[in-house]
Amino acid sequence: MVSFQEAQKIIKRHAPAAPIEEIALLTALGAVCAQDVKSPVHLPLADNSAMDGFVLRSQDTAGATPDQPVALRIRGTIKAGDSVHKTLSPNETYRVMTGASILLGADAVLEKERAVIRNGHLVISQPLGKGKNIRYQAEEIEKGQLVLSKGSVLNPGGIGFLASMGMTRIKVYKKPMVSLIATGNELVTPGNPLAPGKIYDSNTAMITAALDQMRIRPFLVRKLRDEPRSIQKTLHLVLKESDFVILMGGVSVGDYDFVKEILGKEGVRTLFWKVSQKPGKPLYAGKKKNALVFGLPGNPASVFTCFYEYVYPALRHFMGHPRPYLAWSHRELKGSLRPDPDKFSFIKSKMENGQSVIPLQHQKSHMISSLCEADSFVVLPNSSGVLEESQMVLVHSLP
Numbered sequence: 001m002v003s004f005q006e007a008q009k010i011i012k013r014h015a016p017a018a019p020i021e022e023i024a025l026l027t028a029l030g031a032v033c034a035q036d037v038k039s040p041v042h043l044p045l046a047d048n049s050a051m052d053g054f055v056l057r058s059q060d061t062a063g064a065t066p067d068q069p070v071a072l073r074i075r076g077t078i079k080a081g082d083s084v085h086k087t088l089s090p091n092e093t094y095r096v097m098t099g100a101s102i103l104l105g106a107d108a109v110l111e112k113e114r115a116v117i118r119n120g121h122l123v124i125s126q127p128l129g130k131g132k133n134i135r136y137q138a139e140e141i142e143k144g145q146l147v148l149s150k151g152s153v154l155n156p157g158g159i160g161f162l163a164s165m166g167m168t169r170i171k172v173y174k175k176p177m178v179s180l181i182a183t184g185n186e187l188v189t190p191g192n193p194l195a196p197g198k199i200y201d202s203n204t205a206m207i208t209a210a211l212d213q214m215r216i217r218p219f220l221v222r223k224l225r226d227e228p229r230s231i232q233k234t235l236h237l238v239l240k241e242s243d244f245v246i247l248m249g250g251v252s253v254g255d256y257d258f259v260k261e262i263l264g265k266e267g268v269r270t271l272f273w274k275v276s277q278k279p280g281k282p283l284y285a286g287k288k289k290n291a292l293v294f295g296l297p298g299n300p301a302s303v304f305t306c307f308y309e310y311v312y313p314a315l316r317h318f319m320g321h322p323r324p325y326l327a328w329s330h331r332e333l334k335g336s337l338r339p340d341p342d343k344f345s346f347i348k349s350k351m352e353n354g355q356s357v358i359p360l361q362h363q364k365s366h367m368i369s370s371l372c373e374a375d376s377f378v379v380l381p382n383s384s385g386v387l388e389e390s391q392m393v394l395v396h397s398l399p
């Protein structure tokens, strides 16, 4: 039996790391950037108008007053996307649209809303400052500037940003090859009729969804009976292909908990079995070559807790996340808790208004209703004693 800290440390030491691959930017959401990206262009790419209005030479408006306005002849229109090579002559102006290129010699734009037009002329009654309503080339990003560092997670904004520089491909850490296997004679896939003694397999749906949120699609998802031969056959196949094998059920001390034994036969070395924790004590971790194998105790709350405290960080580590573990904070407890004094406990909880946390009902490891509401665990080391209202506790936030 190992402690929570030891178990996390052992997993960290043995967690595989992803190779780098170049992928289409459009498929890179949630991936971690594996390269420093330098901008191949200036941003903005070229000087352009920030407004719909009239482009002009600010010096032409220098003496303008309401009594002695200046009239600039309107020569034409420049739309966004037009290619512009002309020079603006003194006392002339063009209509411009937002994003339109700026004529050579021009240095300001008067907003359409403020424009007075008479006889084909723009009438200006006060001076306009140089640079007014102009977006300058490179005012945001210089060509060659570092715009995204290795280790950044690609979010929709980041993908748009890289697209604005014309990029279509990006080097990222590869997603892991994950196989997900539930074992248990009692398991029935939801949607099928239940015979007496059977239960629905909820763990597969739950962990598939958790992986989906991490944008990982397991290459194999199986539900197996507690039959050593079929379990061994499947494991034999998936161990070759997988970076991570996630097994659910069959790792405890029951007469039909065959998983550990079969893993041993398949050459998987046990890293640990049993963690002094609640829920999820019979957690197993093993390794064969590069594949990390998790055996999660089958009770749904155990699967959920062990996934987020152990599997999730290992997967994120693989994908290059600089902070793979659940984020933590200290919060004020709302209500009281009587944890098991002998075990490190994870209490499903809900965070409130930035500073407090409420433990939820139905904490037993076969109970699952609290998971709908839970956004965190209150994490209590062994011998925490009774915790009273308002005491500060450690909280791990779920993604």
Ligand code: AMP
Binding pocket: 182, 183, 184, 186, 187, 199, 200, 201, 202, 203, 204, 248, 249, 250, 251, 252, 254, 257, 296, 297, 298, 299, 300, 366
């Ligand atoms: P085990 O870890 O196989 O001893 O299972 C512990 C408990 O979790 C038993 O009550 C199982 O019926 C239940 N269980 C195991 N696998 C699943 C699953 N995939 N979905 C829901 N409950 C499960």
Ligand code: MG
Binding pocket: 183, 184, 185, 249, 250, 256, 298
């Ligand atoms: Mg079982």
